Amino acid sequence: MPLAIFAFAAGVWAAQYQAQLPSYPWLAVLPGGLTVTCVLALQWYKSGVARANLFRALILAIALTAGFAWSSWRAVWRLADALPRAVEMRDVELTGIVAELPEPGEQGVRFVFQVERASAAVPERVLLSWYAAERGEGAAPALRPGERWRFTARLKRPHGLANPELFDYEAALLERGIRATGSVRASPAPVRIDEFVVRPATLVHRLRDAIRARFHTALPGADYVGVLVALAVGDQRGIPDQQWTVFRNTGISHLISISGMHVSMIGLLVGWLAGKAWRRSQRRMLRVPAMKVAAASGLAAAAVYSVLAGMGIPTQRSLIMIAVVAVAILGGRAPSRGIVLALALLCVLLFDPWAVLAAGFWLSFGAVAILMFLLGGRVRAEKGWRAAVAGQLGITLAMIPGLVVLFNAFSLVSPLANALAIPLVSFVITPLTLLAIVLPFTGLLELAHWFFGVLMVALEWLSALSFAMWSQAAPPGVLAAVALVGVGWLMLPRGTPARAAGALAVLPMLAWVPERPPYGAFRMTVLDVGQGTAVHVRTARHELIYDTGPAYRQGGDAGMRVLIPYLGAAGVRRIDRLVVSHDDLDHSGGLASLLAAGAVSEVMANFDLPEPSDRRPQPPRRPCLAGDSWSWDGVDFRILHPDERELDTSSDNDSSCVLRISAPGGSVLLAGDIERAAERRLLVQAGESLRSTVVVVPHHGSKSSSGEPLVAGVAARAAIHSAGYLNQFHHPHPGVLQRWSAAGATNWRTDEQGAILVDVGVRGVEITSWRDVARRYWYGS
Known part of the structure; x- marks a missing residue:
């Protein structure tokens, strides 16, 4: 089976x-x-x-x-539960229920809305953002699960950023059953119809919301209250990005949530207490064995805790495994470990076939399978501290191929960090947090917070070590498979011939580096960052970034969410030069995050760099002025605009830094946000040197740019428009698309095609898009 x-x-x-x-x-x-x-x-x-x-x-x-x-x-x-394209970005009146825990933020709140009635055909579940500015108020609107509202919203089909090897937001929405996203409109005024609609799901989420609110009230402004909320109700959205960086670098992210370990611990603890109490009565023992009472009680406790946690994949897996064991005990049977794990796998996939797309699915089932293999014993099972050490070291080693494939990195300090964190989080901090749910004593939360603060001192020190993380480019599947076989061979019983040779099979994966362009060629990736611009240029030995994308309204920026993960997956350890065209947030929004990562050798910009938050020394900055040029690996880079006089007399857009990159096989023009006036000056200053094979069109395809003289002067064969999906500015403008097309250029769009990949080889230019390279059935659906 x-x-x-x-x-x-x-x-x-x-x-x-x-x-x-x-x-x-x-x-x-x-x-x-x-x-x-x-x-x-x-x-x-x-x-x-x-x-x-x-x-x-x-x-x-x-x-x-x-x-x-x-x-x-x-x-x-x-x-089939799709938003018709005719309804996209139209005002639709919705009546329904706040279905899950709302996610408050600095500018508003995001929440899942279960639609009951609508003025047009819309999906059953939509993800909405309700911004404070939309209500004309300074604070975010207060929403609670189970409330019934009527308001007007503007919806669009699920759409995420599509970049090489990065998180697929559209797949995540599909798994959650969310088939449209949008925002609440200020007019007509939203109306709350009912304070609370009683349903099983809303009862659970209202309880989770009450616990979260009580934690924040008890620990106002506390550094780690988001971690305690995550351990109590599974809501990780209150944990800052800086803390997640520490958790990833130390390999303890699996502990900062309601994991399978926590569910199993609660089930075992409640089951042990119930069995111990049952054994105190001989009459009860004669009627029902204590082991069966313990199994039923442990299963009930684990189920309650799992529901309270929101039923994530690790929680589902652990609950199903506990259920299989409990049912077997109640039926007088003893299933093998393999059958228990297989049945848990089957139940998860029957309920959620999209689980295989989530990294947590592979890590959760993989870690349990490894533990079963290591601690099951071929002759006898390991016990005590030997089992703990063997299990942790075994998981650390065996998970390396999976972590490299899923995250392009793994923590080298993970064994030590987990040795500190597992006992403290599992046996001290989590029990105190759970007791605080039942007992209204603020001191329990304060004690749990203090213990976590002590743990964070050690974790932050480990995270700051230069060798804390191993990072590399995403390896080919063949090398990952060979590495997986190697660690499997390495974990075979003692006495297996050449067992240590299994470690050698891992080395090709760890030593792999992506192929770089040859001398005299370069590769350019126009990243999909939404309404903004971010471009990566790679030569044989150098890396350049042009612009850093936008800051996002819902929080975060393209530097943290797109550029840093993308560069890690591409194997970029250091950026030789970062060019920021101008200081608008759609081009410089990710600059602070990129500088904080500490991997930039030099910045070219005509404005002051943001002050670092950690006193890290800033890279040197040089102005970006016309006439500056350099050559890397047979590829020429030249700044065409602006000159020094234009910096004080032009608008931010018209003072954008324009960069031309040329090689024997073709050339690329990166035009920033210049508009018609700057375009005319550029034509006079650059002349014939403006001609380029590919152009990243100015100002995202705005109708205020790409005038006919510029289009004719560039004479590009491909025009790339970097814009956000259904953005409020309606970029790129249809007239601009037609203008470039009429001039003989093929239009490429990041909003529809994802990241645009341009290879300028010795003999010519090849262009493709990420949504074509890695096409999935849910794209555009």
């Missing part, structure tokens, strides 16, 4: 990586085909080893196909 379940999981995984889903007829045929195949298999299974093996192979094939069909059918069904 476990093998069949693993085959079912492989089918689910394969379906989620399809560029296009099977049609309804195919999905209708698959179950019938499975039934016929199964009947034939039963007819063939008479006797003999060959027939038995054939039968097993057929069962695996049936399970694989069933997983593919189940995942595809669920996807087709969910995609």
Whole structure:
């Protein structure tokens, strides 16, 4: 049975990586085909080893196909609940319920809304942002789960940033069943219809909201109150990015949430207490064995805690495993570890086939499988501190291939950090936090907060070590598979021939570096950062960044959310030169985050750099002025605009730094936000040297830029428009698109095609987009 379940999981995984889903007829045929195949298999299974093996192979094939069909059918069904394109960005009146915990922020609140009635066809679940400015107030609107509201909203289909090897926001929305996003409008005035609509789900989320509010009231402004809320109700959104950086660098992120370990601990503790109390009565013992009472009590406690936590993947997995063991005990059976893990896997995928897209799915099941393998023992099981040490070291080593594939990094100080954090978080901080839910004593929270503060002193010191993290480019799948086989071989029992040689299989993955352009060529990536610009240029030995993207209204910036993760996945350890065209937030919004990462050698900008928050020395800054030029690896870089006189007389947009990059195979023009006046001056100053094969069009395709003289003067074969999906400025303007197209250029758009990848080789230019390279069935749906 476990093998069949693993085959079912492989089918689910394969379906989620399809560029296009099977049609309804195919999905209708698959179950019938499975039934016929199964009947034939039963007819063939008479006797003999060959027939038995054939039968097993057929069962695996049936399970694989069933997983593919189940995942595809669920996807087709969910995609059918779509927002019609005709309704996008139109005002729609919605009536419904605040479905989950709202996410308050500095400028407003985000929340999942369960639509009950609407003035147009809309999905059942939408994610809305309600900004304080939209209400004309200084504070964010106060929302609570279970409230029924009527308001007008402006919706759009699910759309996320699409960049190489980065988080897929559209897939995350699909998994949550959210089929549209949007914002609440100020007019007409929103109306709260009911204070609380009583339903099982709203009762749970209202309780979680009350606990979160009580924690914040008890610890106002405390540094780690977000961590305590995460441990209590599974809401991690209150943890600052700086703390998450420390947790990632030390490898303890799995502890800063309601993980499977915490659910198991609660179940075991409650079960042990219930069994101990039951044993005090001989009469009760004769009626029902204490072990069965302990199993039922532990399962009930784990279920309550899991529901309170929001039922994340690690929580689901742990609860299902506890349920399987508890049911087996109640039925007088003892299932093997493999069956327990396989049944948990099956239940998670039946409920949520999109779980295979989440890193937490692989880490959760992978860690448990490794622990079962290491601590199960071939002769005898390890116990006590030996088991703890063996388990932690084994997980640290065995998870390296997975962590490199999923995050392009792993913590080298993780064993030490976890040795400190696991006992303190699991046996001190979490129990104190959970007691604070039941007992209204502020002192419990204050004590838990103090203990976590002590832990953070050690974690921050470990995180600051120069060797704390191993970072590298995303490796090819073949090298990752070889590394996985290697760590598996390394964990085999003592006495296995050449067991230590398994470590050698990991080295190719860790030593791998991505292919760089040859001498005289370069590769440019116009990143999808929303309404803004960020460009990465790579030569044979150098790295350049042009602009750093926007600061986002909902919090964070493109530097932290896009550039830093992208550069890590691309294997960029240091930026040789960072050029910031001008000081508008859609071009410089990510600058502070990028400088804080400490990997910039030099900045070219015509404004003062932001002050560092950690007293880190700033890289040297030089002005970005016309006439400045340099050459890297056979590729020429030249600043065409502005000259020094224009800095004081032009607007921010018209004083943008314009950079031209040229190689024997082609050239690229990066034009910032220049508008018509600057375009005319640029044509006079640059003349024929303005001609370029590719242009990142000025001002995101605004109608105030890309005048006909500039379009003719550049004479580009490709025009790239970096803009946000359905942005409020309506960039790129249809007239601008037509103008470039009429001049012979192919238009490329980050809002529709994701990151644009440009290879300027020795013999020519090749262009593609990330949404074409890594196409998924949910893109544009």
